[in-house]
Amino acid sequence: MNTVFKKALVAGAVVASLSTTAFAAEMTGAGSSFIYPVLAKWAEAYKTKTGNSLNYQSIGSGGGIKQIKAKTVDFGATDAPMSFEDLEAGGMVQFPAIIGGVVPVVNIEGVKPGELKLSGDLLSDIFIGQVTNWGDKRIALMNPGLKIPAGDITVVTRADGSGTTAIFTNYLSKVNKNFKDTVGFGASVKWPAASTVSGKGNEGVAANVSRVKNSIGYVEYAYAKKNNLSYTQMRNSSDKFVEPTGASFAAASAGTDWSKFPGMNTFITNAPGAAAWPITGATFVVVYKKPENKANAAEVLKFFDYGFVNGKQMASDLDYVPMPDATTSYIRKSVWSQVQTK
Secondary structure, three states: OOHHHHHHHHOOOEEOOOOOOOOOOEEEEEEOOOOHHHHHHHHHHHHHHHOOEEEEEEOOHHHHHHHHHOOOOOEEEEOOOOOHHHHHHHOEEEEEEEEEEEEEEEEOOOOOOOOOEEOHHHHHHHHHOOOOEOOOHHHHHHOOOOOOOOOEOEEEEEOOOOHHHHHHHHHHHHHOHHHHHHOOOOOOOOOOOOOEEEEOHHHHHHHHHHHOOOEEEEEEHHHHHHOOOEEOEEEOOOOOEEOOOHHHHHHHHOOOOHHHOHHHOOOOOOOOOOOOOOOEEEEEEEEEOOOOOHHHHHHHHHHHHHHHHHOHHHHHHOOOEOOOHHHHHHHHHHHHHHOOOO
16 A cells, blocks of 8 residues: 555545556545545445546645645645636636535534524624523524523634635625624634634544534534534524525525636525525535646546436435536536546
8 A cells, every 4th residue: 555545544535445457547636525425435436337546635625725736636626616817827627516515513412413593693603702602592592492501612613724614604704794804704714712622624523523512513514414413403594494404405506507607616605595505515626727647637527427427326315416417517518628638
């Protein structure tokens, strides 16, 4: 087993094991932990079908962008899309590969998944540090009949440059002006709450929320389910409380025409619709137009095409939303056509 492979495994990488076939390809990628659970499923199935493997490092979106810019991987993955200007300057293109939801998760004694209700405004004030105890009157008023024991709140955030953080702060900045002015939107922000701990990747946040009593954090939904964390309901832009599900993520993304945005760069948080989950986002894959390894670049496109066509059920089983057929057709015709693979 080579050194790169070992490092990727330690980082929480999805690695379809190195093939013993001399002609098998090994693609390399790095970045988003948001996409990791479904990428792992796709990689396993793709290796079974083709013999070609994926070495993917789940190191966070910021790390993925750094590595693709350094040309140390075949693709980067980020939940915070690069601007069209940055893509053009770097000779790159990007496309959304999967849609999912970021969910607040809590560790409160006696509170089960889906029981606690929060609004975006209240969630913002918790992460700012203005609401510091689960016994706060605003929380009680929003949750009549739910027994919530008082206790000082510990906020759990990301330690790394994170597209999940970008989605989360994009939403909070839209619904709370004070959050926008004091914390702002980005992959890495300064969290002002006095009692804050951080973790690396969605994995690290999930682990800290599991460990720290009276904590609240934010993770991609698959991590909440995998770690048996109590997720919250959220009040959406239609003033309806909704739970995180594949259906509510799909409702949030239904009205998005990705082709209208330069570089396909858009956030879909706080989307309209009574059934829409308000903290919905996508993971974007970044590749070079003129890659140094054209054979690997071609294999990367084949891999994601496999995910688009054959990986829909795998995605749905993990409560992701597959990209719509109209969007994947646009990606093939207008994005992948710019990548030189021969």
